Amino acid sequence: MKKIALAIAATSIFGFTATTHAAVNICVFDLLGKSGESFQMAQEWALSAKSWGTDVVLLPKQDEAVADNDFKAGKCDGVFMTAMRARQYNKFAGSIDSIGGVPSNNIAQKAITFALDARNAAKMTTNLGGKKYEVAGISPLGSAFIFVRDKSINSIEKAAGKKFAVLSYDNAQKILVQRVGAQAVPSDVTNFVAKFNNGQVDMVGAPAYAYKPLEIYKGLGTNGAMFNFPVLQVTADLVIRPEKFSAGFGQKSRDYFIKNLPKSFAMINRLESGIPAKFKMNLTPDDKLKYQKLMREGRLELTKMGIYDPAMMSVLKKARCSVDKANFECSLGGE
Numbered sequence: 001m002k003k004i005a006l007a008i009a010a011t012s013i014f015g016f017t018a019t020t021h022a023a024v025n026i027c028v029f030d031l032l033g034k035s036g037e038s039f040q041m042a043q044e045w046a047l048s049a050k051s052w053g054t055d056v057v058l059l060p061k062q063d064e065a066v067a068d069n070d071f072k073a074g075k076c077d078g079v080f081m082t083a084m085r086a087r088q089y090n091k092f093a094g095s096i097d098s099i100g101g102v103p104s105n106n107i108a109q110k111a112i113t114f115a116l117d118a119r120n121a122a123k124m125t126t127n128l129g130g131k132k133y134e135v136a137g138i139s140p141l142g143s144a145f146i147f148v149r150d151k152s153i154n155s156i157e158k159a160a161g162k163k164f165a166v167l168s169y170d171n172a173q174k175i176l177v178q179r180v181g182a183q184a185v186p187s188d189v190t191n192f193v194a195k196f197n198n199g200q201v202d203m204v205g206a207p208a209y210a211y212k213p214l215e216i217y218k219g220l221g222t223n224g225a226m227f228n229f230p231v232l233q234v235t236a237d238l239v240i241r242p243e244k245f246s247a248g249f250g251q252k253s254r255d256y257f258i259k260n261l262p263k264s265f266a267m268i269n270r271l272e273s274g275i276p277a278k279f280k281m282n283l284t285p286d287d288k289l290k291y292q293k294l295m296r297e298g299r300l301e302l303t304k305m306g307i308y309d310p311a312m313m314s315v316l317k318k319a320r321c322s323v324d325k326a327n328f329e330c331s332l333g334g335e
Contacts, residue, residue, distance in 0.1 A: 023055040024244055027067040027076035029236075031190070032213055033060045037267065038236060041139060042080055045238075045256060052252050054245060064189050071239070078136065078240035082189065084170045086135075086237035092123045093135045093237055095312035099176050099302070100295025102233035102316060105143065105265050110319045112138050112235065112261060115312075116254040123311070124250065125242065136245075136253035137238035140261070142207035142268040143230030147216055149202050151225035154281060156180045156291065162202040165192040172307055173205070176298045193219070207234045208271040217279075225281040229288060231295070289328065300334055 026046070030036035039060050046056035061067035064081050071079035079086075087094025093115055095101070102108045114120070116138055124135045153159060160181035166173040168186035177184040185201050196204040197219035206216060220226075238257075242250055283291070302308050313335045321330040329335075 023057050024077040024240075025057045025059055025075070026078040026080060026238075026240075027059045027061050027070050029061050029064040029067040029079070029081040031062055031210075033062050036213070037209070038080065038139075038141075041260075041264075044260075045137070045253070048256050049249075049253070052246070052249060054249060062190070077244040078238060080137075080139075080236060080238045082141070083138070083235045083237045084167060084172075085189075086239050089128065089133045089239045090124065090126050090135045090237070091309040092120075092312050093138055095309040096138065096235050096316070097232055098308050098313065098316065099172055099232050099298045100292060101299060101308075101313070101320075102143075103230050103292075103320065104323065105140070105233075105268060107316075107319045107323055108140050108143075108233045108235075109261050109265060110322070111233075111316055112140060113258055114315055114319070116258050118251055118254075121251055121254075124254065132242055134240050134242040134250045135237050136240045136250045137257040138254075139236045139238075139257060140264050140268060141209045141234040141236055142272060144205045144207050144232050144234050145229070146203060146205050146227040146231060147196065147220060147224065148227070149196065149199065149219055149221065149224045151223060151281060153202065154225070155287060156294065159203060163200070164203040164205075165195045165201040167192060171305075172298075172302050175302065176295070179298060180294070205231055208268070208275055209234070211271065211275055217276075220279055224279065226275065226279045228280040228282050229291060292327075292329070296329055296335075303335075 028039050028042045030038040033039065042058050046058055049056045059076060064085055067079050067081050068085055070076050083094045083097045096111055096115065102111055126133050153162060162182050163185050164177045164182040165187040166177055166184045167189060174184045182203065185195065187195055192204060193206060193210060193214040193216055195201045197215060210216060238253065240250065299308060299313060303310055303313050317335040321327060
């Protein structure tokens with residue numbers, strides 16, 4: 001009887017260890033912590049990961065720099081944060097957020113689907129300083145629009161000399177703002193909108209995703225406006241240390257993100273339509289073309305500087321021209 005009991009115990013122990021893996025910690029950046037949309041999306045992803053044999057512990061972080069530093073320090077096995085900060089780990093995935101690279105949600109869906117496809121698995125893994133990183137997901141957060149405290153700033157020319165909040169760790173923003181003659185004010189994702197709301201800056205770029213949570217309407221007041229013209233597509237990347245996960249986890253995760261893109265864009269469309277029409281300032285066709293040319297020049301310069309990935313720039317151009325074949329850039333080289 002004792003032998004039978006020992007045999008059952010051994011079977012239970014070995015059976016348990018054969019089918020489970022040690023839990024992994026994922027730092028999730030969300031300004032609203034556990035109540036935010038990003039954290040809730042991460043919870044849904046974690047439930048799916050369980051079916052792949054991986055238990056995930058989500059660690060909410062309301063400061064993105066803390067999330068990144070905890071990942072660097074090994075306190076997290078993965079981190080979910082904006083691509084602008086995640087670009088340091090993977091330039092290919094991080095370049096989807098290039099200035100003017102993705103002018104619509106339709107093009108964004110094409111670009112993200114392509115990047116996450118199994119054919120590009122090799123591009124999702126990088127070796128930096130002897131450490132291996134893998135992008136296990138890309139989630140859209142929507143187009144960034146320019147908000148101004150004074151609607152008389154209705155063109156790029158009138159932005160000259162105005163103060164514009166830029167994320168200090170994203171050189172692309174700083175360079176483009178300086179190109180149009182505006183004054184770049186270094187900020188962080190935790191305070192860039194606060195500076196707009198309290199009048200420290202005149203202009204800020206943000207997605208509709210941030211409109212209500214960060215109370216952008218306070219900065220707009222009664223005289224502000226939003227340029228109804230997408231400047232860039234904001235995305236979030238899930239970056240992991242692949243050795244901490246089971247074989248094939250990265251692609252299963254990327255497939256999950258592809259499958260959920262329609263749901264993500266439905267949320268984005270809902271948030272964009274939620275911004276009151278009274279704030280939306282439409283640009284003339286001439287101004288739109290002028291801004292497209294300005295942003296293209298900026299992308300070319302930033303790619304030459306090594307900030308953007310040339311392969312992704314080519315992918316994005318193909319995506320743009322597949323939607324708008326008559327666009328001026330489609331007959332031009334350089335991307």
